[in-house]
Amino acid sequence: MKKTLFKYFVELTGNPVASSLLKSVTTSRLSQPLIQPFSSTYRINEAEMEHPIHHYNSLQALFTRQLKEGSRQVDVASNTIVSPVDGVLSGVGKINADQAFLIKNHQYRLNDIMGTEKKAATYKDGYYYIFYLSPSHYHHFHYPIDGKIVGRYALGGVSYPVNNLGLRLGQSPFSTNHRLISEMSTAFGNVAIVKVGALNVNSIQLNSSSKECIKGQDFGYFSFGSTVILFIENHPNFTPTVSLDTEVRMGQTVGEWIQ
Structure with a gap:
């Protein structure tokens, strides 16, 4: 149930009005209490996030987070x-x-x-x-x-x-x-x-x-x-x-x- 709720917040719904409401909530500080439960539910690796989790003031800010430099290794081979x-x-x-x-x-x-x-x-x-x-x-x-x-x-x-x-x-x-x-x-x-x-x-x-x-x-x-x-x-x-x-x-x- 919790995962289903969170998916609505980050993928939105088929109804434009509902989607607009969810977007407003997700991008506002009203969603801040959802950040830690969201991270726990999806087992997000907080150690690789650019900032500590308390830095993010909305669910949207967490969703669009950057990673710490060096968190991903890129294969640089030309082929x-x-x-x-x-x-x-x-x-x-x-x-x-x-x-x-x-x-x-x-x-x-x-x-x-x-x-x-x-x-x-x-x-x-x-x-x-x-x-x-x-x-x-x-x-x-x-x-x-x-x-x-x-x-x-x-x-x-x-x-x-x-x-x-x-x-x-x-x-x-x-x-x-x-x-x-x-x-x-x-x-x-x-x-x-x-x-x-x-x-x-x-x-x-x-x-x-x-x-x-x-x-x-x-x-x-x-x-x-x-x-x-x-x-x-x-x-x-x-x-x-x-x-x-x-x-x-x-x-x-x-x-x-x-x-």
Whole structure:
């Protein structure tokens, strides 16, 4: 019951009015008494947080917390791609020839997620990763590889949950949720980082407009709910190095180009 309540606070609900109320409470000092119970319920590692838990004056401040420097080790090898987030790998594999793939018993079109057939064509026959961030996870996202931004745009106006309930009840939630897409040019082709926002709130915050991407660099965070999808352009020597349902940390290798 307690976990269900807390999930509402950080992932919101299907009702815009309720979501607005929850957002107001979560971002105010009224939620401060919930901070320690939230941390205990989700077994958050307080030792790696940037500040002691009493420093945070709202549940939202805790949810968007930074980590102490050195808390995550980034694989700096030039031929690897790392997880952009802490999360659970809920989908991974080769993108089918018809540019559709299965996510939690729902089929999604690459065209819908990327917005246009032209954008999607870059990743035809490539690879995808889907990272789900639960309320317990660190909610900042980082660049998974060195490169340069060649496109950055927002899509979607309707939001559904990115958890299992939303996937059952929402109409293609990954393609209708508000999302920010960052496309990178790398030494191995293009990589798209799709940040999927939470319910009824455009909750994706970017830190910088710079086009330079440094592997492991923090470039934004989610203030409510979240899922991150990576699309990787087809390359004959690329292979994923992690299995479905694996718990991963930001900076951990999830794929490599064999040289």
